[in-house]
Amino acid sequence: MATLELHEVCKRFGATMVLTPTSLQVADGEFVVLVGPSGCGKSTLLRMIAGLESPSGGEIRIGGRCVNAQEPSARDIAMVFQNYALYPHMSVFDNLSYALKLRKLEKAEIARRVDWAAELLGLQPLLARKPAELSGGQRQRVAMGRAIVREPQLFLFDEPLSNLDARLRNHMRVEIKQLHRRLGTTTVYVTHDQVEAMTLAQRMVVMNHGRIEQVGTPEEVYAQPASTFVAGFLGAPPMNLLAARVSAEGTHVLVEDLAPLPLSAPQPALAGRAVTLGLRPEALLPDVDGCWTVTLNLIESLGGEMLLHAGVGKQACVLRIATTTSPWREGDTLRVNVASTALHLFDADSGQRLPS
Amino acid sequence: MKRQWLRRSVLLLLALLLALPLYAALIAASHAPGDLLGRLPWLPGNRLLHNLHTVLDAGLPGSPSVLRMLGNSLVMALGIALGKLTLATLSAYAVVYFRFPLRRTAFVLILSSLMLPLEVRFYPTFQVSAGLHLLNSYGVLIVPLIASATATFLLRQFFASMPPSLLDAARMDGAGPLQFFLHSALPLARTPLAALFVLEFVYGWNQYLWPLLTTTDARYATVVMGMQGLINAGTSFALPRWDLVMTTALLALLPPLLVLLLAQRWFIRGLTDIEK
Numbered sequence: 001m002a003t004l005e006l007h008e009v010c011k012r013f014g015a016t017m018v019l020t021p022t023s024l025q026v027a028d029g030e031f032v033v034l035v036g037p038s039g040c041g042k043s044t045l046l047r048m049i050a051g052l053e054s055p056s057g058g059e060i061r062i063g064g065r066c067v068n069a070q071e072p073s074a075r076d077i078a079m080v081f082q083n084y085a086l087y088p089h090m091s092v093f094d095n096l097s098y099a100l101k102l103r104k105l106e107k108a109e110i111a112r113r114v115d116w117a118a119e120l121l122g123l124q125p126l127l128a129r130k131p132a133e134l135s136g137g138q139r140q141r142v143a144m145g146r147a148i149v150r151e152p153q154l155f156l157f158d159e160p161l162s163n164l165d166a167r168l169r170n171h172m173r174v175e176i177k178q179l180h181r182r183l184g185t186t187t188v189y190v191t192h193d194q195v196e197a198m199t200l201a202q203r204m205v206v207m208n209h210g211r212i213e214q215v216g217t218p219e220e221v222y223a224q225p226a227s228t229f230v231a232g233f234l235g236a237p238p239m240n241l242l243a244a245r246v247s248a249e250g251t252h253v254l255v256e257d258l259a260p261l262p263l264s265a266p267q268p269a270l271a272g273r274a275v276t277l278g279l280r281p282e283a284l285l286p287d288v289d290g291c292w293t294v295t296l297n298l299i300e301s302l303g304g305e306m307l308l309h310a311g312v313g314k315q316a317c318v319l320r321i322a323t324t325t326s327p328w329r330e331g332d333t334l335r336v337n338v339a340s341t342a343l344h345l346f347d348a349d350s351g352q353r354l355p356s
Numbered sequence: 357m358k359r360q361w362l363r364r365s366v367l368l369l370l371a372l373l374l375a376l377p378l379y380a381a382l383i384a385a386s387h388a389p390g391d392l393l394g395r396l397p398w399l400p401g402n403r404l405l406h407n408l409h410t411v412l413d414a415g416l417p418g419s420p421s422v423l424r425m426l427g428n429s430l431v432m433a434l435g436i437a438l439g440k441l442t443l444a445t446l447s448a449y450a451v452v453y454f455r456f457p458l459r460r461t462a463f464v465l466i467l468s469s470l471m472l473p474l475e476v477r478f479y480p481t482f483q484v485s486a487g488l489h490l491l492n493s494y495g496v497l498i499v500p501l502i503a504s505a506t507a508t509f510l511l512r513q514f515f516a517s518m519p520p521s522l523l524d525a526a527r528m529d530g531a532g533p534l535q536f537f538l539h540s541a542l543p544l545a546r547t548p549l550a551a552l553f554v555l556e557f558v559y560g561w562n563q564y565l566w567p568l569l570t571t572t573d574a575r576y577a578t579v580v581m582g583m584q585g586l587i588n589a590g591t592s593f594a595l596p597r598w599d600l601v602m603t604t605a606l607l608a609l610l611p612p613l614l615v616l617l618l619a620q621r622w623f624i625r626g627l628t629d630i631e632k
Binding site: 047050051052071072073074077078079081082083085086087088089098099102103146 | 519521522524525526527528529530531535539540543544
C-alpha cells in the first residue's frame with residue numbers, strides 16, 4: 001500500500017500536448033477515478049503511472065519513491081486492461097501465476113496466493129480453463145485476479161468494464177468496490193462512464209483536453225461543478241445550460257423571454273455580465289405559482305420518474321420529475337419554480353464557475 | 357439435385373485427370389521392365405515390393421541408393437524449413453516489437469526481395485558459396501536458402517495483429533523481450549508457424565536447380581535432382597528401367613504428401629485465420 005504523487009507530469013507526442021503539466025496526490029488506500037471523454041488524456045496519464053509510457057516532464061512518485069526511470073514490473077503495481085489482455089494460450093492458473101513465476105517465487109507461495117485470489121473472486125472451478133472458454137465477466141475476474149495475486153502497492157484499472165454488457169457492468173462495479181473495501185489497496189481507475197465514476201470514486205478527477213477540470217468527492221463535483229464542461233459531463237441527463245445575463249443591480253439572473261430569477265445573494269461584481277445559467281433537471285419543479293412558463297415538447301417515462309423535454313423561452317431544457325404517471329401531455333404549457341439555491345452561474349466565455 | 361450431380365461429376369473428372377499420371381507411375385513401378393516395352397499395361401503388376409527393395413537398397417547402377425537420396429532430401433527440406441522459420445520468426449518479431457533506426461527500411465527491403473525470383477541470385481550465391489568452400493556439403497544445400505521474405509511477411513502480419521495490450525500485460529508482469537517471445541509470441545504463433553512449415557518443407561523438398569549446381573558429389577544427391585540422373589541412367593540400358601525410375605518417383609512423392617496430410621488441419625487454419 002502506498003501513496004501516489006504526480007508532480008507537473010506532462011506528455012507530448014511530437015508537437016501535440018496530450019497532457020498539460022498535471023499534479024495530483026492520491027492518499028494511501030484511496031480510490032481515485034479519472035474520468036473524462038475519450039482523448040482527454042486520462043489513459044495516457046494512467047499508462048505513465050504504470051510505466052508503459054514515459055512522461056515528457058515531471059515526476060511520478062509511488063510510496064515517496066520517484067519511479068520515472070523504473071520498468072513497469074519494478075514499480076510494484078498491477079494493472080487491469082480494458083480488453084483484459086489475458087494470455088490466450090495459458091490456463092487461468094498460469095495467467096494468474098505468470099508474474100509470480102517470473103519473480104521466481106516459491107511454488108508453495110505461488111499456490112497459496114493463487115488459491116487466495118481464486119477464492120476471493122470465485123475462480124476456483126475455472127483454474128484449468130483457457131480464457132477462450134470463459135464468459136466476459138469471468139475473464140474480467142481473471143484479469144482482476146492476475147492483478148491482486150501480486151499483492152501490489154497500487155492498482156490501476158483502465159476502463160475495465162467497458163467491454164461488458166450493462167447488467168454485468170453494474171454487477172462487476174459492485175464487486176470492484178467490495179474488493180477495494182476488503183483489500184484497501186490504493187487504486188487509480190480510468191473510465192469515461194460518469195456513473196462508474198460517481199459510484200466508485202472516493203475522489204474523482206474530471207479531465208478534458210489534456211488537463212484536470214476538477215478534483216473532488218463525487219458529491220462536491222456534482223453539487224459544485226467547476227466549469228460548464230464538468231456540469232455537462234456529470235449527471236444523467238446532464239445539467240441544463242442556458243444563455244443568460246445578470247441584471248444591472250446584480251440581484252437577478254435573466255433568461256430571454258422569461259421572468260427574472262433572484263440570486264441567493266446579490267453579486268454586484270457580476271452586474272450586467274453575460275453568463276451561462278446551469279440548472280439540474282431536478283431543480284425545476286412544477287408549481288402552479290411558478291415563475292417560469294415552459295412548453296412541453298416530449299415526455300420520456302423511465303418507470304419511477306419522467307423526463308420532460310421542454311422549451312424555455314427560445315432555449316431547451318430537461319426536467320426530471322419523480323412521478324409514475326404524467327398529468328401533462330406533449331404540447332401543454334407548464335409553470336415551474338426554480339429555487340435560488342439551485343442556480344449555478346458560469347462565465348459565458350471561459351465556462352468557469354462564478355459565485356451565485 | 358441435378359445441379360449437384362453435375363457438380364460432382366465435374367469434380368470426379370478433374371480428380372481422375374489428376375490421378376492419372378500417379379496411376380501410370382504406380383503401374384510402371386509394379387511391373388518387370390520387359391512388360392513396359394512400347395506399352396503400358398492397364399492393371400498393376402506384382403513387382404512393386406521387389407522394385408522398392410531394389411531402388412532403396414542398391415539404386416540404379418551408377419547412382420547412389422534411393423534411400424540415401426531420400427535421406428539427403430529430408431535433411432535439406434527440414435533444414436530449409438526450420439531455418440526459414442527460425443530466421444523469419446526472429447526478424448518479424450524484431451520488426452514489430454523493437455524500435456531501431458531504419459526499422460521500416462529494413463522491412464521494406466525484406467519485402468522487396470519477395471519480387472526477386474530465386475534464380476536471379478544463383479550466380480552471386482554460387483560465388484559466395486564456392487568462396488567459402490561450401491560446395492558439396494549439406495551446408496550449401498541449406499544455408500543459402502533459409503532467408504524467406506514470404507514467411508517474414510506473414511509472421512510480421514501475425515505479430516502486428518496481436519493486441520498491443522498483451523505486450524503491456526507482459527511488461528507489467530515483468531517479462532523481458534526474450535521471455536515475451538518465448539512465453540507468449542511463439543506459442544501464439546504456432547498455427548501460422550505450422551502452416552509455414554508445410555509450405556517451406558515442400559519448397560525445400562522440391563529444390564532442383566540449386567542442388568544440381570552446387571553438389572557434384574553423388575553422396576549429396578537429393579532425390580528430386582537425382583531423378584534426372586536416374587532417367588539418364590535408367591534409359592541408357594538396352595532394356596530401359598522405367599520400372600525403377602517410377603518407383604523412385606513414387607517414393608519421392610511420399611514425404612511431402614505425408615507432411616501435408618499430417619499438418620492439413622493446421623495448414624488450413626494457419627492460412628485462413630491469421631487473426632486469433
